Amino acid sequence: MNREVVITGMGAITPVGKSIEEYWNSLVSGVCGIKEIQGYDDFELPVRIAGQITDFDASVYGIAPAVLRKCDRYTQFAMAAAEEAVKSSGILDNQGISPERIGVYIGSGIGGLETFVNETQKLYNQGVNRVSPLFVPMMISNIASGQIAIRYGLQGPTLPVVTACATSTNAVGEAYRAIKHGYADAIVAGGSEAAIHPLVIGGFNSCKALSRTADPMKASRPFDRTRDGFVLGEGSGILILEEKQHAIERGAHIYAEVCGYGNTCDAYHYTAPRPDATTEARAIKLALDEAGYKAGEKLYINAHGTSTPMNDKMETAAIKLALGEAEAKSAVISSTKSMTGHLLGAAGAIEMIAAAMTLKNGIAHPTLSLTESDPDCDLDYTPMTARKESFEIAISNSFGFGGHNACVALRPFKG
Numbered sequence: 001m002n003r004e005v006v007i008t009g010m011g012a013i014t015p016v017g018k019s020i021e022e023y024w025n026s027l028v029s030g031v032c033g034i035k036e037i038q039g040y041d042d043f044e045l046p047v048r049i050a051g052q053i054t055d056f057d058a059s060v061y062g063i064a065p066a067v068l069r070k071c072d073r074y075t076q077f078a079m080a081a082a083e084e085a086v087k088s089s090g091i092l093d094n095q096g097i098s099p100e101r102i103g104v105y106i107g108s109g110i111g112g113l114e115t116f117v118n119e120t121q122k123l124y125n126q127g128v129n130r131v132s133p134l135f136v137p138m139m140i141s142n143i144a145s146g147q148i149a150i151r152y153g154l155q156g157p158t159l160p161v162v163t164a165c166a167t168s169t170n171a172v173g174e175a176y177r178a179i180k181h182g183y184a185d186a187i188v189a190g191g192s193e194a195a196i197h198p199l200v201i202g203g204f205n206s207c208k209a210l211s212r213t214a215d216p217m218k219a220s221r222p223f224d225r226t227r228d229g230f231v232l233g234e235g236s237g238i239l240i241l242e243e244k245q246h247a248i249e250r251g252a253h254i255y256a257e258v259c260g261y262g263n264t265c266d267a268y269h270y271t272a273p274r275p276d277a278t279t280e281a282r283a284i285k286l287a288l289d290e291a292g293y294k295a296g297e298k299l300y301i302n303a304h305g306t307s308t309p310m311n312d313k314m315e316t317a318a319i320k321l322a323l324g325e326a327e328a329k330s331a332v333i334s335s336t337k338s339m340t341g342h343l344l345g346a347a348g349a350i351e352m353i354a355a356a357m358t359l360k361n362g363i364a365h366p367t368l369s370l371t372e373s374d375p376d377c378d379l380d381y382t383p384m385t386a387r388k389e390s391f392e393i394a395i396s397n398s399f400g401f402g403g404h405n406a407c408v409a410l411r412p413f414k415g
Contacts, residue, residue, distance in 0.1 A: 001182040005259075006413060008186075008252040009089025009240030010353050011081035015051035015233050015340045019084060023350070024357045027365035028386045032339050034216040034231050043198040046205045049216045050196045051233030051341025056080075063151075070134055071147060072112030077236035077346075078144035078192035079151065082106070088253070089240040091186050092152060095250045101185040103156035104145045105175040106238065107167040109345030109400070110195045111141035117199060144192050156184045162345070164400030165304070167191045168237060169348030173261035173408050175241045185243050190349035192236035201232065207271065209308060220342075221369035222305035222335035223312045223377040230306040233341030237349030239356075254413040256356040256394075260293075262286030266403030273314045273399055280314060280397075281321035283405040287395055288322065291409035295327055300364055300394040302355040303381070305335025306342055313376045315397065320379075332389060334382040338368040348398040352408060355394040359412045362390045 010020050015033030017023030026033070033051045058068050058076040061083040068076060086092060091102070115138040122130045137143055142160035149158055157178055161171040168191025175189035204210045211229035213219040220231040247254055262283035266274040273280065293299070304315055320328040336351045343350060358364055363386050370383035391412070398406045 003180050003182065004244035004257065005176050005179045005241055006244045006247050006257050007239050007255040007356055008242045008247050009085040009091060010255060010356065011084030011088070011238040012350055012353055013053065013056065013077045013081045014235040014350055015053055018056065020353065027336065027339060027354055028363050030339070030366050030368050030384070030386065032217055032368055034220055034341050036216065037196065040198050045198060045201055047201055047210045047212065049219055050231060052196050053234055070138060072115040072138045073194035074108055074112055074192045075144045075147055077194055078106055078238065079147060081190065081236040081238040082148045082188055085188065085238040085240050086152060090252060091240055091242065097185045097246065099153050099155045101156050102154045103175065103178060103184045103187040104149045104154050104158045105161065105171040105187050105189040106145040106148060107161035107171045107191050107345055108141045108144060108193055109162065109164045109167050110193060112139035112143070113195050113197055113200065115139045117197060148188060154188065163404040163406070164402055165342070165344055165347055166398040166400035166404040166406040167345035167348065169352065169396060169398035169406035169408055170263060170404070172239060172241065172349065172352055173263060173406055176258045176261055176408070179241055179243055185246060187241045188238060189241055190236065190238035191346040193344045193346040194234045195344060196232055196234050204232065211307060218369050220307045220338050222303065222307045222338050222367055223374060223381045224370045225372040225374040227307045227309060227312065230308055230337065231341035233343040235343050235350065236346050237353050239349065239353065256359050256410040257413050258408065259411050260287035260289070260291030260409030262407040264405045266405065268403055271401050273311055274403065275314060277314050277318035277321055280318035280399055280405045283407045284318060284322035284395065284397065287407040287409040291393060291411065293393055297392040298390065299331040300355065300358050300391040301331050301333040302351045302394065302396040303333050303335045304397045304399050305337050305367065307337065311399065316377045316379055328379055332364045332380055332382060332387065334365050335367045336365070338370070348396060348406065352396040355396045355410055359391055359394050359410055363388055
């Protein structure tokens, strides 16, 4: 069985907007969501900027206070984004799909970090008997999927993915496969992360991954010659994937078609990308081949684009290997992380939402802060200003610690 799959709903909680409309308008306008970190004044942080969400209130998304008290911040982000996605899709409005045929594939790279830290402090300051009975169910990386399934009564296949920065791209890709091959009719898919904390900042800083640039407007500068590391972000992106014919028959609004998925591993190093870019390129090519990509088609690429010296150079090489030099130079590329920072396990989902909106609206958002070209990054990265252009296909790349590579291909919905 090979069925077609479409996106019928989306939700976003990001540093540049807490709805799809606000998020997309900020991207095309070049709004930077990176600011000085609020809180943690007692810590001498080596890095004091992040893509932090400072005015989030999960209760406005209709989540009961009793539920919120049992949810880590990352789960609250996911539940809020899922509410927008589910409502916009209409998938639960008596649309003829039984709960057993709707799944939930929502992952997190780190999970309930805030809960982990708080309960660890209790352990050392008050003793083992003061650790909350909710510690484990609030902290684990699958609980966002579990809570969303509970909220909407979804009993289909549930597969939370944990592949570091590739998490939510893998989640969407695996959801696509499950629907394509008949294991589900619709899946709530994506990722969520809330890891802006001194513990994570200290860890990433010690491995020299974070930008040390103090100016929030210049810190995340993917593909720029002067880039010096990524900026941490937080939030959630959720997409509703659905079998195409069912979506058409119920009159659903369709954002894009999901038509290809590549998933490979570097098998090289636990943090550094494979320098020859061969496995990253294979993930891209697998997605494009499954999508039926032909040379000459107008391609948009939402890059992983972290702003680290190694990743951006490697990704450029991977795109060239996958497409060939000429096709790579004709692709239009942008990095969402230039405005949001790096949302780790949620990055792929919010970036796939950006790719879907690019196809739907015919606008590629800019790569902000890209002002000095790097000879090793010599493709068209849409520097500084959004560009109007019609695209025939789009891909979203994600590469994570552990060598996890993921790419999902989308096409415009043509009815």
